[in-house]
Amino acid sequence: MEVMSGSCRFGLWFVHVWWSGAMIHHVLFSKSPLPGAVPPSFTRYCAGKEERFQSYESVATSYPTIYGQIYQAVRNVPYGETETYGEIAGTVSTSARVVGQAMRRNPTPLVIPCHRIVGKHHIGGFTPSPEIKEALILMEKKTRKRKQPG
DNA sequence: AACGTACACTTAT
DNA sequence: ATAAGTGTACGTT
Incomplete structure (x- = not known):
């Protein structure tokens, strides 16, 4: 195709x-x-709608290395929530550092929501600019709040 | 095939 | 603030 x-x-x-x-x-x-x-x-x-890209698939999840598993785990993090590098590492039995590396190389951000993966003590990086990560997290929080107040 | 290096982390000084 | 521990991929022998 x-x-x-x-x-x-x-x-x-x-x-x-x-x-x-x-x-x-x-x-x-x-x-x-x-x-x-x-x-x-x-x-x-x-546009700030809650969107899970459920009808789409990413090439990333079928990588034959452990990265594929990492991307799969990251995909399961729900809209509006965040998880730490360490937590993802736990679910696929690797180290937080490796998760960071996988995020850095993520070919399909948004579909694989790498912006929802943050450090334990800081927000963590984002390519090409961490401002985007902050904006995305904030936008999702606002959307969530609007949807289910309280 | 082996080796060295680069890292979007974490934990302990 | 800084260093040590960490696991994987990737480029270079």
């Missing part, structure tokens, strides 16, 4: 997406736009 590409806005950033059918190949934050539209899930998500 043909690989499609496009971008949508998230604040000051653009979210570039490459996909074919239900398979997401690559997602990337950039300062400049890429021509073309993105699957509706992405525009919904960027």
Whole structure:
């Protein structure tokens, strides 16, 4: 199937997406736009809707290394919640550092919600800029709050 | 095939 | 604040 590409806005950033059918190949934050539209899930998500990308699959979860398991575990972290690198490490029997490395190399952010994985004592990094991570976490919290007050 | 290095972490000084 | 422990991938012999 043909690989499609496009971008949508998230604040000051653009979210570039490459996909074919239900398979997401690559997602990337950039300062400049890429021509073309993105699957509706992405525009919904960027508009602050609760979106789990459930009808999509990421190439990342089928990596043959332990990274594949890490990505799978991260995918299960619900919208609006966070977990630490160490906690993810526990579920797949590796170290927090390795989880950090897997997050750094995550080919499909948002689909694999690596922004929900934070350090125990600090927010942790994000490529290309940790501001994005903060904004995403904040946005999800606000959406959650709006949905179920109290 | 082996080795060295780079890390989006964590825990103990 | 800083160092030691950590597990994996990846590039370089």
